Amino acid sequence: MPARALPYRPHxxxxxxxxxxxxAKEICRRNEARLTPVRERxxxxxxxxxxxxGAYDVLAQLSADGHKAAPPTVYRALDxxxxxxxxxxxxxxxxxxxxxxxxxxxxxxxxxxRSCGNVLELAAPNITAAINQAATAETFQVEQITxxxxxxxxxxxxxxxxxxxxx
Amino acid sequence: MPARALPYRPHxxxxxxxxxxxxAKEICRRNEARLTPVRERxxxxxxxxxxxxGAYDVLAQLSADGHKAAPPTVYRALDxxxxxxxxxxxxxxxxxxxxxxxxxxxxxxxxxxRSCGNVLELAAPNITAAINQAATAETFQVEQITxxxxxxxxxxxxxxxxxxxxx
DNA sequence: AGGGCAACTGTTATAATGTTGCAAATCTTA
DNA sequence: TAAGATTTGCAACATTATAACAGTTGCCCT
Numbered sequence: 234m235p236a237r238a239l240p241y242r243p244h245x246x247x248x249x250x251x252x253x254x255x256x257a258k259e260i261c262r263r264n265e266a267r268l269t270p271v272r273e274r275x276x277x278x279x280x281x282x283x284x285x286x287g288a289y290d291v292l293a294q295l296s297a298d299g300h301k302a303a304p305p306t307v308y309r310a311l312d313x314x315x316x317x318x319x320x321x322x323x324x325x326x327x328x329x330x331x332x333x334x335x336x337x338x339x340x341x342x343x344x345x346x347r348s349c350g351n352v353l354e355l356a357a358p359n360i361t362a363a364i365n366q367a368a369t370a371e372t373f374q375v376e377q378i379t380x381x382x383x384x385x386x387x388x389x390x391x392x393x394x395x396x397x398x399x400x
Numbered sequence: 401m402p403a404r405a406l407p408y409r410p411h412x413x414x415x416x417x418x419x420x421x422x423x424a425k426e427i428c429r430r431n432e433a434r435l436t437p438v439r440e441r442x443x444x445x446x447x448x449x450x451x452x453x454g455a456y457d458v459l460a461q462l463s464a465d466g467h468k469a470a471p472p473t474v475y476r477a478l479d480x481x482x483x484x485x486x487x488x489x490x491x492x493x494x495x496x497x498x499x500x501x502x503x504x505x506x507x508x509x510x511x512x513x514r515s516c517g518n519v520l521e522l523a524a525p526n527i528t529a530a531i532n533q534a535a536t537a538e539t540f541q542v543e544q545i546t547x548x549x550x551x552x553x554x555x556x557x558x559x560x561x562x563x564x565x566x567x
Numbered sequence: 568a569g570g571g572c573a574a575c576t577g578t579t580a581t582a583a584t585g586t587t588g589c590a591a592a593t594c595t596t597a
Numbered sequence: 598t599a600a601g602a603t604t605t606g607c608a609a610c611a612t613t614a615t616a617a618c619a620g621t622t623g624c625c626c627t
Binding site for chain 4: 570582583596
Binding site for chain 1: 574575576577579584
């Protein structure tokens with residue numbers, strides 16, 4: 234069992250999880266959507282990890298809870314959370330991460346450190362603008378943007394053990 | 401067996417495949433890399449399809465050729481082709497597409513039509529610049545960019561059968 | 568309260584995608 | 598031609614995701 238990942242930026246993480254959950258409840262209330270226990274627990278697990286969590290990681294944690302769950306349970310919860318903008322799926326990792334600013338429409342832009350695995354979500358209006366401009370030039374109607382930037386985060390630059398994601 | 405996908409822009413497709421293969425040979429010669437028969441055939445198959453092809457689609461085509469292949473053969477060929485910039489992997493589709501301008505370094509930017517499935521690769525310096533600027537602002541060292549834009553291509557906008565990818 | 572409906576969850580099985588490890592074949596270079 | 602490196606074949610397996618259907622829960626209506 235590895236130690237919890239260090240956060241991208243230092244902060245009180247329990248508080249940050251609590252805030253995320255409170256915000257999620259608020260959003261679901263507004264949307265008349267039901268943040269059921271499973272869904273809430275999945276969201277909590279995802280927020281507790283600083284690294285994106287795979288569906289089967291979530292599943293394992295649920296099992297550790299004593300919750301007898303199968304893949305569909307997790308995928309359904311994840312679908313729900315995605316639909317309400319509470320988590321993002323990182324396609325290049327097949328993993329999920331909490332959305333930093335749910336409720337607002339935004340193109341999720343992610344900085345993914347290949348060394349420590351941490352992910353930072355950016356709001357980058359300039360990028361979005363450039364993308365929309367390029368798409369418009371091709372008469373393409375944009376619906377969804379997947380922008381995932383892999384590389385080295387500040388902390389991992391210059392590390393001697395500069396390697397592919399240690400598990 | 402579905403009819404071949406319509407291209408994003410009309411063109412002589414056989415010619416376009418031939419040119420892609422010729423260019424690939426040229427690049428491999430320069431790189432002292434071996435474009436073996438399997439690798440060349442995989443590249444050809446990918447170019448022949450206008451839609452991105454899954455690894456197992458490629459595998460099926462190889463089998464149809466009479467080539468008795470297993471998944472590793474395909475994945476290895478795809479790895480090789482990717483390493484030499486001859487194909488791109490589209491993470492959001494788990495599929496592969498031919499690279500339009502191999503040899504030049506570029507961030508692959510893809511316009512993916514969710515209706516017809518065609519993909520257009522863009523060279524978009526403005527976007528790349530905006531991304532690098534945003535990453536630099538976070539002291540993030542960019543190594544690889546995944547930018548996949550899903551939506552409707554010009555031809556499919558306003559279609560009555562505006563639906564999720566018909567197979 | 569109780570019946571009916573919709574949403575949610577549990578369960579089993581299976582599909583789709585990707586990898587490991589090792590042996591055999593092929594190419595390259597001397 | 599022999600040694601070494603690269604490539605391919607092959608079997609097994611790992612990981613990620615979905616389908617189909619049954620059971621349960623919450624909610625509304627009378």
